[in-house]
Amino acid sequence: xxxxxxxxxxxxxxxxxxxxxxxxxxxxxxxxxxxxxxxxxxxxxxxxxxxxxxxxxxxxxxxxxxxxxxxxxxxxxxxxxxxxxxxxxxxxxxxxxxxxxxxxxxxxxxxxxxxxxxxxxxxxxxxxxxxxxxxxxxxxxxxxxxxxxxxxxxxxxxxxxxxxxxxxxxxxxxxxxxxxxxxxxxxxxxxxxxxxxxxxxxxxxxxxxxxxxxxxxxxxxxxxxxxxxxxxxxxxxxxxxxxxxxxxxxxxxxxxxxxxxxxxxxxxxxxxxxxxxxxxxxxxxxxxxxxxxxxxxxxxxxxxxxxxxxxxxxxxxxxxxxxxxxxxxxxxxxxxx
Amino acid sequence: xxxxxxxxxxxxxxxxxxxxxxxxxxxxxxxxxxxxxxxxxxxxxxxxxxxxxxxxxxxxxxxxxxxxxxxxxxxxxxxxxxxxxxxxxxxxxxxxxxxxxxxxxxxxxxxxxxxxxxxxxxxxxxxxxxxxxxxxxxxxxxxxxxxxxxxxxxxxxxxxxxxxxxxxxxxxxxxxxxx
Numbered sequence: 001x002x003x004x005x006x007x008x009x010x011x012x013x014x015x016x017x018x019x020x021x022x023x024x025x026x027x028x029x030x031x032x033x034x035x036x037x038x039x040x041x042x043x044x045x046x047x048x049x050x051x052x053x054x055x056x057x058x059x060x061x062x063x064x065x066x067x068x069x070x071x072x073x074x075x076x077x078x079x080x081x082x083x084x085x086x087x088x089x090x091x092x093x094x095x096x097x098x099x100x101x102x103x104x105x106x107x108x109x110x111x112x113x114x115x116x117x118x119x120x121x122x123x124x125x126x127x128x129x130x131x132x133x134x135x136x137x138x139x140x141x142x143x144x145x146x147x148x149x150x151x152x153x154x155x156x157x158x159x160x161x162x163x164x165x166x167x168x169x170x171x172x173x174x175x176x177x178x179x180x181x182x183x184x185x186x187x188x189x190x191x192x193x194x195x196x197x198x199x200x201x202x203x204x205x206x207x208x209x210x211x212x213x214x215x216x217x218x219x220x221x222x223x224x225x226x227x228x229x230x231x232x233x234x235x236x237x238x239x240x241x242x243x244x245x246x247x248x249x250x251x252x253x254x255x256x257x258x259x260x261x262x263x264x265x266x267x268x269x270x271x272x273x274x275x276x277x278x279x280x281x282x283x284x285x286x287x288x289x290x291x292x293x294x295x296x297x298x299x300x301x302x303x304x305x306x307x308x309x310x311x312x313x314x315x316x317x318x319x320x321x322x323x324x325x326x327x328x329x330x331x332x333x334x335x336x337x
Numbered sequence: 338x339x340x341x342x343x344x345x346x347x348x349x350x351x352x353x354x355x356x357x358x359x360x361x362x363x364x365x366x367x368x369x370x371x372x373x374x375x376x377x378x379x380x381x382x383x384x385x386x387x388x389x390x391x392x393x394x395x396x397x398x399x400x401x402x403x404x405x406x407x408x409x410x411x412x413x414x415x416x417x418x419x420x421x422x423x424x425x426x427x428x429x430x431x432x433x434x435x436x437x438x439x440x441x442x443x444x445x446x447x448x449x450x451x452x453x454x455x456x457x458x459x460x461x462x463x464x465x466x467x468x469x470x471x472x473x474x475x476x477x478x479x480x481x482x483x484x485x486x487x488x489x490x491x492x493x494x495x496x497x498x499x500x501x502x503x504x505x506x507x508x509x510x511x512x513x514x515x516x
Contacts, residue, residue: 016358018355018479018482018486019351019352019355019483020356022479022482026347026349028476029450029476029477032345033340033449033450036449036450036452036453036454037338225437232388279420324407
């Protein structure tokens with residue numbers, strides 16, 4: 001008798017060839033992965049529990065290098081070496097940092113820039129500079145974009161400032177040494193817009209291009225302190241940020257030739273004696289230590305242990321190891337070569 | 338360790354499909370989908386992407402604009418084959434999920450193999466590393482493709498899911514643009 005309704009479904013054929021090829025190949029990958037995992041404990045120990053990634057190893061290596069240099073030369077190890085004597089560490093406008101940079105500019109463009117500089121009306125300044133963003137000469141184009149970014153930043157139009165700074169960075173055939181200012185304006189605008197990731201990346205680029213850039217290092221201290229307070233960061237990233245904080249702390253007074261900045265910066269991070277995490281406690285303690293206030297340094301570092309719990313554990317452990325090994329009672333002058 | 342466990346799961350499922358097709362009942366489709374989702378869920382790579390989207394980390398993938406060719410192909414494929422229905426959309430999404438799972442697994446496996454290998458064998462060189470990474474990705478492309486076929490509700494002999502390799506190539510392009 002014929003059945004009523006749909007006929008019973010035949011079992012659908014399962015493809016065989018591709019799985020038969022893929023399964024043994026995956027087995028080979030699994031063997032490799034298991035071998036890699038067997039090597040992992042040793043490498044994890046090498047990186048102080050930060051994991052076995054290349055990022056963790058680089059972070060720990062840079063961290064150890066920083067401390068071995070501090071041990072050998074003291075805070076003087078953090079003074080940036082001036083690779084370009086034509087640049088100043090800071091300036092009211094980015095162009096004040098350079099000497100004789102614009103000697104090659106043709107007269108027409110020079111006049112437009114001078115008129116823009118003399119004008120007190122921001123709209124007039126922008127109108128004078130705008131045509132120069134289309135100039136053929138890369139240096140003029142770069143300067144026009146950067147000047148526009150600076151003006152927009154002063155006008156609190158941070159989005160336009162970011163766009164102009166990015167346009168400046170996109171100008172080809174530009175001397176590398178000029179890029180740091182564009183990175184800085186980009187970072188500053190991103191910071192004002194609370195785009196901390198972009199600000200951090202741009203500041204890292206600015207300082208890599210010009211280690212003696214005071215403004216960039218000062219802003220990076222603020223950005224890094226905020227970034228360290230954020231949840232869910234990798235231990236290696238946390239350690240890198242702490243290292244950069246220490247580097248910036250050590251570099252700023254040297255660049256400004258003003259040792260009292262150690263104290264000001266330490267006060268800034270100590271926030272009335274209560275840093276929010278162990279990294280900031282270390283930075284505040286080092287600031288007091290290098291400024292010569294050993295008692296404050298000792299108290300700040302002693303209380304660092306109580307700030308545990310807000311950073312990744314492996315990162316906190318490595319920082320606390322360093323805090324425990326700090327000769328807090330040794331005057332800063334004794335550490336200098 | 339999660340990478341090794343997921344690889345075991347993939348081997349088990351594909352091994353069953355390849356050598357014991359009679360044991361592979363209707364459950365195999367749901368298992369393939371479940372395994373894909375589990376792989377995505379435990380993947381460090383995709384967790385990093387998720388954290389980066391929240392602005393906490395530097396993203397390991399660039400924006401979709403770096404994979405514009407793949408995106409164009411993914412848009413044009415259903416138009417050219419005149420399949421603009423719900424099933425085509427489902428098929429595309431499954432291809433994307435499988436490619437994402439396979440890519441994350443390949444990325445983590447290659448990293449786990451390569452890191453100790455570079456220490457044990459310093460003369461490996463850039464080309465050696467590239468060959469190894471390419472090999473792992475090729476294996477996972479093949480495995481992911483097989484898994485994708487197992488997810489089909491209706492078997493169509495000879496049908497190849499073109500969207501799957503396109504998704505995968507797009508992910509490679511986005512990753513390369515970010516590094």
